[in-house]
Amino acid sequence: RAVGTLMAPGRLHVIHISMLQAQASARPDAVFIAQRQADGGWRRVTYAQAWQAARNVAQALLDRGLGQTAPVMILSANSIDHALLMLGGFVAGVPVWAACAAPTARWCQTAPPRWC
Numbered sequence: 001r002a003v004g005t006l007m008a009p010g011r012l013h014v015i016h017i018s019m020l021q022a023q024a025s026a027r028p029d030a031v032f033i034a035q036r037q038a039d040g041g042w043r044r045v046t047y048a049q050a051w052q053a054a055r056n057v058a059q060a061l062l063d064r065g066l067g068q069t070a071p072v073m074i075l076s077a078n079s080i081d082h083a084l085l086m087l088g089g090f091v092a093g094v095p096v097w098a099a100c101a102a103p104t105a106r107w108c109q110t111a112p113p114r115w116c
Helices: 011-025 047-063 082-091 103-112
Strands: 005-007 031-036 044-045 072-075 097-101
Touching: 005 031, 011 082, 031 047, 031 097, 044 047, 044 082, 047 082, 072 103, 082 097
Parallel strands: 072 097
Antiparallel strands: 005 097, 031 044
């Protein structure tokens, strides 16, 4: 997949969400994702927390009128919040465009989205 490709909800996204939901039930307290913090510590999110956050984000996206014709564009480096926003988009069926990190933000403002 090319950088800047719009990720329209599809079969792969359904698989990711199904796996997350299954793990949230089977191993709710296991770490799903972790990120090193500036102080050297770790921010950890469990499967149960990620599943709940994804559902909350999904509802927030739908409440704001986002959908197949109104996608989400993420302009940030990889992070836990980035991942949870993407998962929320997958749950809601809202296309997510993980465009790029801040150094190439100028390109992101002019690049047309492409569906994968």
